[in-house]
Amino acid sequence: MxxxxxxxxxxxxxxxxxxxxxxxxxxxxxxxxxxxxxxxxxxxxxxxxxxxxxxxxxxxxxxxxxxxxxxxxxGAHDPAWRDVVGFFTRVFPAILYRLRWWWLGMTAGTVAVAAAVAWWVVADPAVMHAIGTPESIAQTVEYEFANYYVENPRGSFAAQVWTNNAWVAAQAIVFGVAFGVPTLYVMLVNALNVGLTAGLMIGQGRADVFFGLILPHGLLELTAVFVAGGIGLRLGWSLIAPGDRTRLRAFGEEGRAAVAAALGLAVVLFLSGLIEGLVTGNTVAGHIPVPVALGIGVLAEVLFFLYVFVVGRRAYLEGETGDIRNAPAAAPVA
Structure with a gap:
């Protein structure tokens, strides 16, 4: 035409x-x-x-x-609050469910890289030595790692964490426009950082401190970042293999869904930031027992997966894809 x-x-x-x-x-x-x-x-x-x-x-x-x-x-439209409710009960979870294999694959790959790096640091003394002097490593594992969560006021720390994580997630999604290659780089850098920190803590006999402080907020936080990475890769893949759609149409549809997902992930990361600022910080201060903090983290993660695989699955099976609806299926008549 x-x-x-x-x-x-x-x-x-x-x-x-x-x-x-x-x-x-x-x-x-x-x-x-x-x-x-x-x-x-x-x-x-x-x-x-x-x-x-x-x-x-x-x-x-x-x-x-x-x-x-x-x-x-x-002559009328739905109130704005209905749009917000519809977004979080249908659009956002449907996107997460539709793209589940992309971000689950990203999760498995990133965790595998982080675990391999941690094992390398623990198993090879030369790597530990290359990271820093025994004194600097001791300073990190004995003081700096835990102090990070309490050195700033709880509210400002939660806001800082949220801003940083939202920026990382946004990068992972937006970089998908370059065929997903920069997205892989962002995820690799994060996997290396987590793996190095885990290796240092575990190698110095502080595995309990590492997992006790990371898991309460990290389960939900890292899952959100993995989701962003998977969506970024899917966006890039739409340019490489658009299927039965034109590249422009495939990229447009996946791009609109990616933008919607980024908005939803900002809320997820806000919640994980609250957990990190309020729960993890109080765990370090001794106000919340580690088992309770871990229970909060596990509960948040379980609720997220139920949200995706129950709410999202239902919306997806009803035809929701996350794309923008520009026109109704049937026009009204006089």
């Missing part, structure tokens, strides 16, 4: 609909009927243009026009 010819043939309808939408409060009966008719036609035009995948700018223009016309035709 020649998109320029198509646009030229229907521009008059689009402009007329635009004028009617602007005057929606002062339309007479005939103009209301015309508005409904044009709304139906332009919704069809949007579907045709979107399926061609040739002009994203035109898709955006028609999407905005159809949305405004729909509001004018129906």
């Amino acid at each position: 020649d998109i320029d010819v198509f646009a030229a043939a229907h521009t008059e309808d689009w402009e007329r609909l635009e004028r009617l939408v602007r005057r929606r409060r002062s339309l007479d009966g005939a103009e209301v009927d015309e508005l409904v008719d044009l709304y139906q036609r332009v919704s069809t035009h949007l579907s045709v243009v979107r399926s061609s995948g040739q002009d994203p700018a035109l898709v955006g223009r028609l999407s905005a026009l159809v949305a405004r016309a729909r509001s004018a035709v129906t």
Whole structure:
């Protein structure tokens, strides 16, 4: 299809609909009927243009026009709070469920790398020696590791952790536009850092401290980062192997879902930041026993997986994909 010819043939309808939408409060009966008719036609035009995948700018223009016309035709819209509830009960969990194999694979790969690095540090004294002097290592494992969680006020520390983790997750997703290669780099760097820290702590006989302080918040926090990495890889893969879609359409659909996932993950990371700032910090201070802190971390992780594989699965099987819906399946009639 020649998109320029198509646009030229229907521009008059689009402009007329635009004028009617602007005057929606002062339309007479005939103009209301015309508005409904044009709304139906332009919704069809949007579907045709979107399926061609040739002009994203035109898709955006028609999407905005159809949305405004729909509001004018129906005369009402759902309250904003319903959109928020719908996002967290359908859109976000459905995205996580649909892309589950990508982030579960990322989880397995990253944990394997971190475990291999930790084993290397513990098993080879030369590696431990290369990391630092015995004095500096002792300072890290005996003081700095635990002190990290209490050296700042709880609230500001939680905010700092949230900002840092959200930035890492955003990088992992956004870097998918470069075929996922930078995403793999971000995840590798994080795996190496975790593995080196674990190796130092375990090698110095402080495994109980390491896992007692990492797991309460780290289970949910690292899962969110793994999800971001998996979504970033899926975004990059849509450019390499778009399947039966055009590359532009595949990238657009996966990109919109990735943006939605990033918003949802910001909330997940906010919760893990609260756990790190309030639970882990109080564990270091001795106010919360380690078993209780671990129980909180495990509970948060279990709830996340139930959210994905119960709520998300249900929404996905009902047809939710996480993509933006630009037009209704059926247009209203007069």
